[in-house]
Amino acid sequence: MRYPCSQQTDLDELIGEEALVAGHFEFRYGPLAEAMRRNEVLVLENSACLSQLMRAKIQTLTDRLFIAETEERIPRGDKFRLIMG
Secondary structure (H helix, E strand, C coil): CEEECCCCCCHHHHHEEEEEECCEEEEEECHHHHHHHHCCEEEEECHHHCCHHHHHHHHHCCCEEEECCCCEEEECCCCCEEEEC
8 A cells, every 4th residue: 555645644644533424423544544454565655754753653653553533453463564655
């Protein structure tokens, strides 16, 4: 899976957030959560434009991810890889 980053990319965008769908809120998974759930490789394209703090935050989430909105824990699968390109 590939995802293009911009200077405005934030954790909500990468992990996921609630969105209004047909009159009710529904959680939409971001690319980081999706790649971890599917045990796939995630390439964050243009990640050099992210702040050093943002890159560090992303790295801390790659071992396991907890999504508060869904109370879901997503462990790192053996095939999951994060490539910051």
